[in-house]
Amino acid sequence: QGLSRCYHRFCKALHLMRTILFLLAWFEARASLVVPVEEHDVGFNSGRSSLRVGVPDGVDPIVCPTGLKTRRREELCKNLDVALKCREACAAVLTQRLVEAKRPLRSSVTPSWHPASDQRMAMLQSIVEHLTLEAGGSRADVPHFIHEAALSASDVLQSGVSRFSPTNTEARQLQAARVGEELGYPLTVILSYLLRLPSVQSYLPKFGWHVGPNGTYPVAYEVVCGLAPVVTEHGYSAAESRRYYEDHIALVGEHSEPLVDGAWIYEFLGTAHTFGLHYGKHYYHKVPSSPAGSGYDYNYSVYNFPDRPLRLGVLADWPTGAPAGHHVLEELAKLQPDLLVHLGDTYYAGTYREQMDFLINPVRATFGVGLPVYLIPGNHDYYSSGQGFYAALAELGFQNASYFCLRNAHWQILALDTGLVDNDQLSSLLPLLPDDQLSWALFQLDEGQRLGIKTIVMSHHQFFSHTESLGVANDELGETMSLPDRAIYNTYSTVEYDTKSVDLPGHLPNDKKPAVNTRLLHQFSPSRRAYASAFYWGHEHSSAIYDSFANISRGRLIGNGAISSNTDFDVYRSSNLTSSPWGRDEVPLLPMDKGSCERDGCRTGQGNAYWDLGFVTIDLNGSQAIARHWEVQSTHNLEGDPYNVSFSAATVFFEETY
Structure with a gap:
């Protein structure tokens, strides 16, 4: 135990040194x-x-x-x-x-x-x-x-x-955010x-x-x-x-292509701002203690929604301020959703200005102020400490926390905040839930089963991916050095990192980059995963309809709300860098015949320069849900008139009932 305490103190010291070096590098870069x-x-x-x-x-x-x-x-x-x-x-x-x-x-x-x-x-x-x-x-x-x-x-x-403005009364007087901001x-x-x-x-x-x-x-x-x-x-x-x-x-090349938009530097600036001006703290509303005096208040951030036919509009990675995103929102508005859910990431770093000008103002201009809008954060929302995200929650006024549960007599929508632990652009640890939110989420899943209703789980980060690595498995030193909130400032309560990836199914070796988030899988038991009717997530800027895998019957990637890869890049490629059973080749796309799709693997389409953008609508009627995946195609005229781009109307490329 003495050695263990020394080790953790040493790691805390390393983290403090890392923070100082980070700040020095930031000022050096200026x-x-x-x-x-x-x-x-x-x-x-x-x-x-x-x-x-x-x-x-x-x-x-x-x-x-x-x-x-x-x-x-x-x-x-x-x-x-x-x-x-x-x-x-x-x-x-x-x-x-x-x-x-x-x-x-x-x-x-x-x-x-x-x-x-x-x-x-x-x-x-x-x-x-x-x-x-x-x-x-x-x-x-x-x-x-x-x-x-x-x-x-x-x-x-x-x-x-200075562009990372505070959430005060003067903030509204600042110049409106623009795509690419000032540097891009x-x-x-x-x-x-x-x-x-x-x-x-x-x-x-x-x-x-x-x-x-x-x-x-x-x-x-x-x-x-x-x-x-x-x-x-x-x-x-x-x-x-x-x-x-x-x-x-604008917004091209964050992950999938070479970096061609200079404004991605704001990811780094947002992280540096958090470490430099917020001392590494991130905004987060913990689950409060139970009024009874022990445990958590599991009624916190749980809301009733009408038990009548409803249409949910679901977007991910959408608020960019770019013309493509505005067109996607207009196409969704034509379908008249009763409720809007965004699965996280306001670009480039989730600042107050970006949240207001790229998310709230366009939504209100398109739908008015009466449409209920619910948000969960992604990693980009926390790059600038999460301050802008929580200001957006306060402005909208529909939820108290970065996670929520909407419930009626037949359904519950369980939305998770997986972005909190992925708050450092330089970290590669696998995202997971802090212990207070995990306890709250498990209770909601169990409560849904007890009530005999169905559950749809939504998050920003993937539980698995056919294309991307989700982080480094068992990166113990990196994880210990990436805990400023809980190790030093205790902004939120301790997350236990004791479960090693080698102890999980597949016995993944240390420092491998799995296509499956073994930590999230460990936090949600196979029976709880199997109970949920569907999982929706973003983070990757593409669309994927997965076949049943890891006890998740319907894993749905919808991260192409406003950012897509150019057609040089195969967003459905599979590069099996990790060992079975957690390699990318093990994560199956839904076969064309099984999903009644027009394209193999139920893929989205592509225009002449970029893959299609998209969103999802979910129609709830009694105990039945009809989910439709929509795609919007762009055509870029790069000859003659070089700044001519047109967008198609939204069309359904995949539909399912559950």
């Missing part, structure tokens, strides 16, 4: 570093052609910030070697020197002056001229566009994390110009973009590279340029 060398490579360190710019005497050269060396960063570097260098070199190096130069800023932040500002500006001009020779040819205004994009990014870098658009403009460089195109395989045998480029490359000509033609600040970014690029 300012460029300098080293005394004669020449700096601002190109791509690969042994091939690079752009090198001489540094005037007496001026320290610019180098990229080192950032945080984490598993997430290393994983990104493997696939995005060039993109990361572009993002660092252009966002953290070129833009910072623009701020130091004598140029007016659009923000109220006053830059710190440097004695060598004029020399740095001259050096920056030299860098931009090198880029221009390849990116713009004889177009003399290309440097202006790169300068303007860099200046836009520098404004935000100077203001730091300028960073992506710069990336688009850089990708058009001949010296960069030879590195496409490092992006994961493999040029076809006939010399054709992948859709993802064509889409992002198409932004630069639009900016060159119309101007950086033109509505046409911004529209192209929002229609074709």
